[in-house]
Amino acid sequence: MNLRAALRAAEVHLKLQVVNPLAYLGTIIxxxxxxxxxxxxxxxxxxxxxxxxxxxxxxxxxxxxxAYTDAGFSINSERWTGTLEQLIGCPTALSxxxxxxxxxxxxxxxxxxxxxxxxxxxxxxxLLAVVDAVPFIVSFLLTIFALFALCMxxxxxxxxxxxxxxxxxxxxxxxxxxxxxxxxxxxxPGWVQAISALLPPTWTIRSLYAATGxxxxxxxxxxxxxxxxxxxxYLAISIVVFRIVEVRSRMSGQLALA
Amino acid sequence: MMHLRLxxxxxxxxxxxLFNWASPLGYATYKVLVPVTQVIFFTQLGxxxxxxxxxxxxxxxxxxxxxxxxxxxxxxxxxxxERRYGTLPxxxxxxxxxxxxxxxxxLFHILDGVSxxxxxxxxxxxxxGLNFAHSNLLLLxxxxxxxSATTSGLGLMFGSLSLIMRDVLTIANFGFYLVMVFCGIDxxxxxxxxxxxxxxxxxPMTRGxxxxxxxxxxxxxxxxxxxxxxxxxxxxxxxxxGYALFRWLENRARLxxxxxxx
Amino acid sequence: xxxxxxxxxxxxxKVYRSTRGFFKREKSETTALAGIDLEIAPGELFGLLGPxxxxxxxxxxxxxxxxxxxxxxxxxxGHDVTRDLGLVRRRIGFVFGGDxxxxxxxxxxxxxxYFADLYSIPPEVSRRRIAELLERFDLKARQHDxxxxxxxxxxxxxxxxxxxxxxxxxxxxxxxTIGLDPVGARELRLLVxxxxxxxxxxxxxxxxxxxxxxxxxxxxxxxxxRIIAEGTPASLKHNVEDVGVVEFEVEGIPxxxxxxxxxxxxxxxxxxxxxxxxxxxxxxxxxxxxxxxQLSRLLEGLRYREVRVREPTLEDAYVRLVxxx
Numbered sequence: 076m077n078l079r080a081a082l083r084a085a086e087v088h089l090k091l092q093v094v095n096p097l098a099y100l101g102t103i104i105x106x107x108x109x110x111x112x113x114x115x116x117x118x119x120x121x122x123x124x125x126x127x128x129x130x131x132x133x134x135x136x137x138x139x140x141x142a143y144t145d146a147g148f149s150i151n152s153e154r155w156t157g158t159l160e161q162l163i164g165c166p167t168a169l170s171x172x173x174x175x176x177x178x179x180x181x182x183x184x185x186x187x188x189x190x191x192x193x194x195x196x197x198x199x200x201x202l203l204a205v206v207d208a209v210p211f212i213v214s215f216l217l218t219i220f221a222l223f224a225l226c227m228x229x230x231x232x233x234x235x236x237x238x239x240x241x242x243x244x245x246x247x248x249x250x251x252x253x254x255x256x257x258x259x260x261x262x263x264p265g266w267v268q269a270i271s272a273l274l275p276p277t278w279t280i281r282s283l284y285a286a287t288g289x290x291x292x293x294x295x296x297x298x299x300x301x302x303x304x305x306x307x308x309y310l311a312i313s314i315v316v317f318r319i320v321e322v323r324s325r326m327s328g329q330l331a332l333a
Numbered sequence: 334m335m336h337l338r339l340x341x342x343x344x345x346x347x348x349x350x351l352f353n354w355a356s357p358l359g360y361a362t363y364k365v366l367v368p369v370t371q372v373i374f375f376t377q378l379g380x381x382x383x384x385x386x387x388x389x390x391x392x393x394x395x396x397x398x399x400x401x402x403x404x405x406x407x408x409x410x411x412x413x414x415e416r417r418y419g420t421l422p423x424x425x426x427x428x429x430x431x432x433x434x435x436x437x438x439x440l441f442h443i444l445d446g447v448s449x450x451x452x453x454x455x456x457x458x459x460x461x462g463l464n465f466a467h468s469n470l471l472l473l474x475x476x477x478x479x480x481s482a483t484t485s486g487l488g489l490m491f492g493s494l495s496l497i498m499r500d501v502l503t504i505a506n507f508g509f510y511l512v513m514v515f516c517g518i519d520x521x522x523x524x525x526x527x528x529x530x531x532x533x534x535x536x537p538m539t540r541g542x543x544x545x546x547x548x549x550x551x552x553x554x555x556x557x558x559x560x561x562x563x564x565x566x567x568x569x570x571x572x573x574x575g576y577a578l579f580r581w582l583e584n585r586a587r588l589x590x591x592x593x594x595x
Numbered sequence: 596x597x598x599x600x601x602x603x604x605x606x607x608x609k610v611y612r613s614t615r616g617f618f619k620r621e622k623s624e625t626t627a628l629a630g631i632d633l634e635i636a637p638g639e640l641f642g643l644l645g646p647x648x649x650x651x652x653x654x655x656x657x658x659x660x661x662x663x664x665x666x667x668x669x670x671x672x673g674h675d676v677t678r679d680l681g682l683v684r685r686r687i688g689f690v691f692g693g694d695x696x697x698x699x700x701x702x703x704x705x706x707x708x709y710f711a712d713l714y715s716i717p718p719e720v721s722r723r724r725i726a727e728l729l730e731r732f733d734l735k736a737r738q739h740d741x742x743x744x745x746x747x748x749x750x751x752x753x754x755x756x757x758x759x760x761x762x763x764x765x766x767x768x769x770x771x772t773i774g775l776d777p778v779g780a781r782e783l784r785l786l787v788x789x790x791x792x793x794x795x796x797x798x799x800x801x802x803x804x805x806x807x808x809x810x811x812x813x814x815x816x817x818x819x820x821r822i823i824a825e826g827t828p829a830s831l832k833h834n835v836e837d838v839g840v841v842e843f844e845v846e847g848i849p850x851x852x853x854x855x856x857x858x859x860x861x862x863x864x865x866x867x868x869x870x871x872x873x874x875x876x877x878x879x880x881x882x883x884x885x886x887x888x889q890l891s892r893l894l895e896g897l898r899y900r901e902v903r904v905r906e907p908t909l910e911d912a913y914v915r916l917v918x919x920x
Binding site for chain 2: 095096097100104105108111112113115116117125128241242245246247248249251252257258259262263
């Protein structure tokens with residue numbers, strides 16, 4: 076893998092996002108809105124510890140929202156600027172270039188987490204009640220990895236057809252729902268929980284909330300292993316789908332169409 | 334009659350030309366998938382926060398909020414995309430009545446917004462047991478139409494702003510989150526601090542949502558007349574502001590001061 | 596022998612298939628390339644001419660690995676363009692030009708750095724080469740400016756610089772001078788000639804006949820997916836040695852009169868080109884002298900001037916080839 080190309084793609088993506096107002100919408104406005112709604116709903120009534128779901132959940136929603144949107148537009152945005160042909164025609168695989176972009180998105184998406192935690196602190200003068208520091212840090216890092224794997228799997232699906240783009244675009248909230256970003260998945264119907272279990276962030280987010288004292292269990296090792304295994308599978312799927320997209324685009328010649 | 338037919342035809346053409354749904358399947362997706370996911374997500378959050386017994390409150394609120402997809406995204410993009418596609422100079426150089434053209438941007442979005450709410454109510458009925466047996470349906474229908482219209486009024490104002498700003502989507506998104514937080518969708522506005530409540534009552538939808546909730550619970554017109562009147566006034570203010578901004582920008586552009594309007 | 600050519604096409608075909616309609620699906624097929632055989636020698640500057648929709652861009656996209664052919668084979672320096680992607684992509688550069696295809700919110704330097712890394716050029720080599728290319732293409736002073744502030748000519752030069760970053764052996768240029776002012780276009784043609792003198796193989800598509808005539812070693816004319824003529828500019832012009840060309844300017848000529856001109860004996864084509872206030876009428880005919888003597892009768896009532904008889908150019912050869920098809 077051309078690591079230098081991935082790093083350069085990350086650098087270029089960050090430079091382009093710095094001047095993109097939508098990036099600030101995703102890292103600031105959207106997490107503020109979600110955290111705000113969460114805080115108003117979850118704070119009163121003696122459920123003080125549930126503020127974590129608002130404070131952390133709102134930030135995770137922002138983090139994933141940024142990465143998901145960037146991943147989704149990673150290929151189509153190149154098509155719109157007319158640079159997709161240059162990228163397909165170079166020796167570096169498209170998946171490597173998108174990898175760099177998604178990694179960069181997750182990096183600057185961490186601002187969303189900071190923003191939501193800051194808002195919670197400003198409102199309630201307390202940060203997260205971190206019970207287990209090590210599991211929290213490991214869970215947080217694995218959450219980023221799980222989100223990365225999910226974004227990489229979604230990225231090549233977006234540009235397959237216009238209608239696919241619309242559907243996948245509409246699925247953003249579905250991921251928040253299924254993975255328990257702002258409420259435990261245990262309250263969902265059983266058949267929905269079965270779908271949740273197939274998504275790697277479900278397990279890492281559960282362990283993240285467990286590490287902050289939420290009553291969701293403490294089976295860290297098992298959850299982490301499942302998350303890692305699922306993430307690897309999603310990454311493998313993404314490599315295959317990227318190849319399909321490249322071959323299909325070369326068959327149809329629709330790289331230049333905006 | 335001929336003028337009305339031409340007007341309606343023009344509105345429909347504008348809607349199709351400038352609103353970016355590319356195919357019937359794409360349109361159907363955003364009409365069903367997005368409402369489903371939004372209603373379910375926030376209802377589940379509400380259940381987690383307040384218990385299963387309040388699910389209807391969140392389902393109704395989010396169903397009504399979905400008019401903002403058309404009223405904000407739709408209208409803002411229909412206005413803003415004139416600039417993006419380079420058709421604005423041709424529009425402004427034409428003899429078309431400005432007010433009619435301006436209001437025409439919103440017409441089909443208002444109707445489309447109503448359909449979004451209706452679809453969401455069906456979802457809420459199926460998934461969360463929303464029951465209209467004791468509701469004042471006529472009043473509810475009126476509230477939905479009004480909310481859709483006033484939200485589109487806000488969209489017209491934001492749309493005029495988009496004529497001088499590069500990113501149409503950013504404005505539309507900002508408006509969408511604004512109404513989501515401040516318009517009594519997931520919690521009563523009196524839960525907000527004073528400054529937040531001031532924003533709430535300055536926005537369309539707030540009073541309309543309250544009135545609609547009352548209608549779901551069987552209230553009569555006399556119970557919500559004040560709210561509806563307030564909603565009409567707020568919506569009208571945004572339409573007037575948006576139109577004034579639109580004309581001002583047009584004049585500035587002709588004087589050569591605001592070339593970015595083109 | 597295929598392996599010795601820089602670029603070789605054998606029976607290359609491309610058929611586009613599409614479907615329309617939502618409930619009742621209608622399928623259609625468009626043959627963009629109908630079986631092309633072509634060889635380009637190393638160090639050659641090869642021009643491909645053809646009307647819009649003839650298949651030029653399709654051919655270039657197949658050769659640059661952006662499009663898969665339906666059948667047939669194409670190789671670059673002996674490597675198959677459908678199978679040996681990595682090898683081909685490292686050895687070719689392509690410049691499609693235009694306002695798109697660059698990151699306009701980045702500087703020219705950042706654009707080049709990005710592509711240098713995508714082409715896996717070692718950092719020390721890319722630094723030196725980027726500096727050389729910025730100097731060579733007169734972009735050094737503006738390298739830190741965002742591309743959105745570049746002129747059309749600067750963007751075109753940046754495209755060319757990017758295409759040469761990895762020092763490719765074969766360069767594909769798709770209408771590189773389109774949209775450039777005459778001075779900029781001339782500079783670009785000089786640059787292209789220099790590249791060939793340095794041993795590169797250049798495959799150029801263009802609409803400008805004089806450009807192909809001026810710089811190309813060999814030319815092929817493509818129409819409706821087939822090569823209809825191939826040779827040096829001189830040999831192609833030889834095809835129209837028997838053709839006389841009569842030209843004149845007229846202030847508006849009705850279509851009926853144009854048809855009347857076309858029906859004249861010995862006239863093989865009549866082409867109209869719109870100018871600011873007049874139209875330039877170019878007639879290809881067997882006996883230009885006879886035609887000139889008839890013009891005053893044929894153009895009675897019209898205001899025309901500058902009737903001249905001239906030697907056929909490559910453009911005339913091209914028009915004859917294309918209209919005969």
